[in-house]
Amino acid sequence: xxxxxxxxxxxxxxxxxxxxxxxxxxxxxxxxxxxxxxxxxxxxxxxxxxxxxxxxxxxxxxxxxxxxxxxxxxxxxxxxxxxxxxxxxxxxxxxxxxxxxxxxxxxxxxxxxxxxxxxxxxxxxxxxxxxxxxxxxxxxxxxxxxxxxxxxxxxxxxxxxxxxxxxxxxxxxxxxxxxxxxxxxxxxxxxxxxxxxxxxxxxxxxxxxx
Amino acid sequence: xxxxxxxxxxxxxxxxxxxxxxxxxxxxxxxxxxxxxxxxxxxxxxxxxxxxxxxxxxxxxxxxxxxxxxxxxxxxxxxxxxxxxxxxxxxxxxxxxxxxxxxxxxxxxxxxxxxxxxxxxxxxxxxxxxxxxxxxxxxxxxxxxxxxxxxxxxxxxxxxxxxxxxxxxxxxxxxxxxxxxxxxxxxxxxxxxxxxxxxxxxxxxxxxxx
Numbered sequence: 001x002x003x004x005x006x007x008x009x010x011x012x013x014x015x016x017x018x019x020x021x022x023x024x025x026x027x028x029x030x031x032x033x034x035x036x037x038x039x040x041x042x043x044x045x046x047x048x049x050x051x052x053x054x055x056x057x058x059x060x061x062x063x064x065x066x067x068x069x070x071x072x073x074x075x076x077x078x079x080x081x082x083x084x085x086x087x088x089x090x091x092x093x094x095x096x097x098x099x100x101x102x103x104x105x106x107x108x109x110x111x112x113x114x115x116x117x118x119x120x121x122x123x124x125x126x127x128x129x130x131x132x133x134x135x136x137x138x139x140x141x142x143x144x145x146x147x148x149x150x151x152x153x154x155x156x157x158x159x160x161x162x163x164x165x166x167x168x169x170x171x172x173x174x175x176x177x178x179x180x181x182x183x184x185x186x187x188x189x190x191x192x193x194x195x196x197x198x199x200x201x202x203x204x205x206x207x208x209x210x
Numbered sequence: 211x212x213x214x215x216x217x218x219x220x221x222x223x224x225x226x227x228x229x230x231x232x233x234x235x236x237x238x239x240x241x242x243x244x245x246x247x248x249x250x251x252x253x254x255x256x257x258x259x260x261x262x263x264x265x266x267x268x269x270x271x272x273x274x275x276x277x278x279x280x281x282x283x284x285x286x287x288x289x290x291x292x293x294x295x296x297x298x299x300x301x302x303x304x305x306x307x308x309x310x311x312x313x314x315x316x317x318x319x320x321x322x323x324x325x326x327x328x329x330x331x332x333x334x335x336x337x338x339x340x341x342x343x344x345x346x347x348x349x350x351x352x353x354x355x356x357x358x359x360x361x362x363x364x365x366x367x368x369x370x371x372x373x374x375x376x377x378x379x380x381x382x383x384x385x386x387x388x389x390x391x392x393x394x395x396x397x398x399x400x401x402x403x404x405x406x407x408x409x410x411x412x413x414x415x416x417x418x419x420x
Contacts, residue, residue, distance in 0.1 A: 029325070108325050115239070115321045120383060132388050154388060155404045162376035163369060170372075173330060178342050178364055194365045201411040 014052040016042040022063045026105035029112035030060050061123045067106050068127035071099045079134035085142030090196040092135060097192045100168035107169045132157045148203040159202050163195045224262040226252040232273045236315035239322035240270050271333045277316050278337035281309045289344035295352030300406040302345060307402045310378035317379045342367045358413040369412050373405045
């Protein structure tokens with residue numbers, strides 16, 4: 001009983017380290033977030049990151065695994081949903097917007113590492129591949145069925161994801177940047193609908209396009 | 211004669227500070243680039259940044275003005291070029307790709323400031339507005355002529371710029387990230403053509419679209 005209580009506490013400490021680590025990695029980057037600040041905010045001792053994860057990098061990777069697993073699972077679920085390939089691509093756009101609404105820090109977690117010019121953080125690679133595989137799978141299905149034009153499917157996935165990711169980073173700054181008057185929620189809805197329509201049009205078969 | 215020679219040297223120092231500052235701001239961010247390192251690389255004395263620009267921030271702003279003026283001018287030139295609105299939007303995509311080929315560091319110069327969550331660096335705002343104004347102007351023209359569908363023009367500009375910017379950042383990493391075999395130059399050409407086609411389809415009038 002005492003042991004299981006201790007285990008529960010250990011689990012709670014690990015979770016708090018993930019939560020506080022995530023906040024600091026997003027606001028300060030991997031290099032800027034210190035183990036001391038993470039453990040202080042988590043009300044844990046200085047050795048807690050090493051004890052629970054092995055290293056600051058391993059904690060960072062755990063954060064990225066959780067965040068990008070969530071993205072990959074949402075996209076895979078939407079890709080496997082009901083409806084035509086076109087309907088499912090629209091559902092994927094909605095799923096990606098839902099993901100970024102719940103995890104607006106996701107781009108910030110990797111943006112500085114990408115700015116450094118090195119490879120993207122290791123845990124993101126297989127998960128971004130899953131995202132692209134799910135999208136290209138739906139496109140290939142549409143191409144097989146003759147309802148989508150035969151371009152390399154990764155280009156369709158690029159059109160979908162690049163617009164969603166860019167909007168998740170720049171969206172909150174768009175009204176001020178472009179001097180347009182629009183409520184953030186309205187803008188987000190309008191852009192999500194627009195991206196879904198753009199992807200649909202990008203893949204429409206030649207005959208139906210002027 | 212002596213004075214004009216001295217002025218030439220002063221001008222040369224200012225230019226070298228801009229060049230070396232740009233490299234360091236791109237690789238280390240505004241905070242990471244120290245005045246000491248900039249002046250050392252420029253073979254200037256420690257006070258040279260203050261003497262020529264007033265502050266590190268003013269040097270950073272000078273760099274951003276030059277880089278984003280170049281982008282704005284290229285887009286404005288393509289927007290004012292010959293051909294139909296559709297042809298000119300395609301020319302704008304090509305111009306933006308040309309810009310990023312010559313200035314692959316442009317996103318890196320601002321990405322960390324954006325990651326901080328504050329407003330974008332001041333000199334980028336009027337220049338990004340010029341870019342969007344040029345693109346939305348062409349779209350509005352197409353809408354007037356009845357050859358482009360009536361969506362808010364900024365959405366068309368968003369579709370154009372978001373894909374170009376995302377590719378300029380992630381393009382070099384795409385083949386490894388997505389595990390596809392393609393030469394970088396081929397990929398760049400293929401994506402530029404694809405974006406131009408996507409923008410064209412995004413704006414095609416309803417009747418001509420299934």
